[in-house]
Amino acid sequence: MKRFEPVIGLEVHVELLTETKLFCRCATAFGALPNEQVCEICLGLPGHRPLLNKKAVEYAIRAALALNCEIAEQIDFDRKNYFYCDLPKGYQISQFFNPTGTNGYVDMVVNGTARRIRIRQIHMEEDVGKLVHQGEIMGSATSRVDFNRAGIPLVEIVTQPDLRSAEEARIFLQKLRTILLYAGVSDCKMEEGSMRCDANVSLRPVGSGMLGNKTELKNMNSFRSVQRGIEHEIERQEEILEEGGHVIPETRHFDENRGLTRAMRSKFQAADYRCFPDPNIIPVIPDKDWVARIRESLPEMPDSRTARLTGLGLPPYDVEIITSDRELADFYDAACASYREAKTLSNWIMGEFVRLLNAGGMKVSESRVTPGQLAALLALVDNGVISGKSAKEVFEEMFATGKDAEAVITEKGLTQISDSGELEKIANKVIAANPAVVADFKNGKTKAIGFLVGQVMKETRGQANPQVVNKILAEKLNNC
Numbered sequence: 001m002k003r004f005e006p007v008i009g010l011e012v013h014v015e016l017l018t019e020t021k022l023f024c025r026c027a028t029a030f031g032a033l034p035n036e037q038v039c040e041i042c043l044g045l046p047g048h049r050p051l052l053n054k055k056a057v058e059y060a061i062r063a064a065l066a067l068n069c070e071i072a073e074q075i076d077f078d079r080k081n082y083f084y085c086d087l088p089k090g091y092q093i094s095q096f097f098n099p100t101g102t103n104g105y106v107d108m109v110v111n112g113t114a115r116r117i118r119i120r121q122i123h124m125e126e127d128v129g130k131l132v133h134q135g136e137i138m139g140s141a142t143s144r145v146d147f148n149r150a151g152i153p154l155v156e157i158v159t160q161p162d163l164r165s166a167e168e169a170r171i172f173l174q175k176l177r178t179i180l181l182y183a184g185v186s187d188c189k190m191e192e193g194s195m196r197c198d199a200n201v202s203l204r205p206v207g208s209g210m211l212g213n214k215t216e217l218k219n220m221n222s223f224r225s226v227q228r229g230i231e232h233e234i235e236r237q238e239e240i241l242e243e244g245g246h247v248i249p250e251t252r253h254f255d256e257n258r259g260l261t262r263a264m265r266s267k268f269q270a271a272d273y274r275c276f277p278d279p280n281i282i283p284v285i286p287d288k289d290w291v292a293r294i295r296e297s298l299p300e301m302p303d304s305r306t307a308r309l310t311g312l313g314l315p316p317y318d319v320e321i322i323t324s325d326r327e328l329a330d331f332y333d334a335a336c337a338s339y340r341e342a343k344t345l346s347n348w349i350m351g352e353f354v355r356l357l358n359a360g361g362m363k364v365s366e367s368r369v370t371p372g373q374l375a376a377l378l379a380l381v382d383n384g385v386i387s388g389k390s391a392k393e394v395f396e397e398m399f400a401t402g403k404d405a406e407a408v409i410t411e412k413g414l415t416q417i418s419d420s421g422e423l424e425k426i427a428n429k430v431i432a433a434n435p436a437v438v439a440d441f442k443n444g445k446t447k448a449i450g451f452l453v454g455q456v457m458k459e460t461r462g463q464a465n466p467q468v469v470n471k472i473l474a475e476k477l478n479n480c
Contacts, residue, residue: 004203004241006234007211008163012176013154014186015127015194016059021151022126023050023093023281028153030192034132034146042126042151044089049280052077056153057100057284058294059185060124063155064101065295066183067119067176072098076283077124081274086129086145096275099123100155107303108175110168117172118160127152130193136255149193155185161200161211166230170223173197178302182326190221197226201233203241212237213247217261219254229254233261305329312342321350327364328354334371339378348378352392356399368402369395377405384465390414414463420472423456423464427472430455441477449473 021028024041040048057075064071078096104119129147133140157176163169177188177195188195202214217233220226232254237247252261300308302323309319309332322332332349339345353374357367377398381391386409397408409415430452431438440448449470456469 002238003206004238005206006164006166006230007161007202007204007214008165008169008230009161009200010157010159010163010169010172011198011200012157012159012173013127013196013198014063014157014180014188016056016063016153016155017184017186018053018055018059018153020053022053022056022124022153024151026151030189030194032148034144035148037148038150042088043147050093052281052284053153056124057286059153060100060122060155061286061291062183062294062298063157063180063185064104064122065291066179066185066298066301067101067104067106067122067157069101069104069119069122071286071291072100072102074098074283074285075100075124077278077281078275079278080125084128085143086131086147086150088129088147088150092125092128093278093281094125094156094275095123096273097277106172106175106179108171110165110171115162115168117162117168120158120160122155122157125154125156126150127154161202166227166234169199169230170227173223173226175302178324178326182299182301184299190223193221196221199226199230199233201230201237202247203234203237212241213249215247215249215261216251217254218251218264219256221256225254225256228256228259229261232259236261299326309342312336314342314346318343318346318350322346325364331364331367331371335375337375338372339375341378341382344378345375348374348395352395353399356396367399369398373398373404380405380409384467385409386414387462387466389462420468423460423468423472424476426456426459426464427452427469427476430459431473431476438477449477452477 015028018028020026021042024039026039026042027037029037041050061071076095076098077093079091080094080096081091083090099121101122102120104122106117106119108115108117127149129145129150132144132146134142159172163172180186180188180195186194190196197220199217199220200214201217202212204210204212215233215237217229220229233252240247248263248266250266251264253264254261305323306319309322310316314322321328323329328349331353332345335345335349336342353367353369356362357364374395377391377395380386381388386394386405390409391405394405394408394412394414397403397412398405401408434452434455437448437451452473453466453469456464456473457466
């Protein structure tokens with residue numbers, strides 16, 4: 001048995017989806033040339049005062065509500081003073097004393113066990129510049145600073161130390177990302193830095209209520225990196241403690257290529273940021289009616305949607321896939337309004353629809369096929385107008401052109417043949433041409449009928465209704 005258990009808390013920085021920065025009108029678009037989207041305010045030049053972005057405040061409140069937080073009665077900002085080359089003013093505008101939201105939570109399931117991870121707080125702050133290193137961060141000879149990111153509005157989401165494994169941390173982050181995407185406050189693109197995670201990791205004896213010395217892990221830019229980095233740090237600390245040593249409190253860098261963490265700087269003493277209220281930013285008193293409207297504007301969130309789709313009889317796997325993407329879930333709901341076979345619909349959406357989206361590198365919103373068109377196609381299959389096999393061919397054409405199913409079926413001549421008289425003539429021809437197979441059937445080899453069905457389908461170029469064909473052949477063979 002393990003002697004020690006991990007205690008993990010996360011600090012997640014999420015860029016808000018505003019068009020301009022937190023305190024100025026500079027653009028927030030990703031991918032601009034270095035230092036192209038800057039001005040006197042976000043560069044911290046003297047003589048210029050910040051003006052708070054109302055949309056950023058709305059998004060922060062929206063995120064806090066989505067995470068079940070209590071909203072502060074007054075929103076104000078503080079100066080967090082420290083020196084680093086990516087911080088142009090010599091201080092960062094943040095919310096140290098009075099965060100936007102507190103006492104929230106995220107519910108999740110890990111290996112079949114329900115877990116509730118508490119959110120200590122969610123607060124707004126401005127982002128800092130980005131260091132561009134020559135080579136690896138730990139061995140870079142020179143580094144340059146791009147201030148395009150400086151001033152972009154962030155929310156920092158701080159959990160309580162409730163996580164107990166690297167896997168739990170990954171699952172939490174994935175659930176958090178889904179919630180924020182549903183809320184529409186961020187694009188959460190970790191590869192572009194709009195969602196970044198630091199992890200505080202410590203170990204303690206199993207059963208102890210005390211916390212051990214913690215290290216802070218940085219540079220984890222994917223869910224996989226978060227899990228790998230925390231796993232390695234747990235192993236490293238466990239080895240130290242097993243040998244009777246002491247874990248040094250420090251900030252550590254996760255080396256993605258080597259799969260290990262390396263020390264960056266000591267954390268023996270708590271940083272003194274000398275925070276004080278920013279005199280240039282007027283406090284905001286959120287109007288209760290405004291907060292209520294923001295709450296009402298939130299869509300159905302993942303947990304509620306999961307419960308509803310489960311109630312339709314969908315298996316957990318289908319529900320997880322569909323609800324993981326708000327656009328996909330919206331598409332499913334819209335199609336389900338016209339087509340009530342929930343499982344058939346989920347099979348098509350998770351199969352053909354997602355396959356074609358992935359092949360084209362497309363989002364759901366970019367699809368030419370509407371939910372109503374997919375529902376109409378599946379209804380044609382159920383009514384015997386077209387076979388399930390041909391329906392896939394039709395759907396590909398619909399996806400490429402945006403045409404309705406009936407139009408594609410007519411153009412391609414794929415209408416399913418269900419006329420008994422026509423199919424009987426073809427069945428008689430196939431039976432006459434395959435006396436050995438008929439003899440096998442008569443001798444008890446009932447699976448031989450499958451070959452005959454295949455021959456009828458070949459004669460009709462796959463357009464025969466297989467159910468009708470099976471029935472006709474069975475009757476004729478049993479009466480021979």
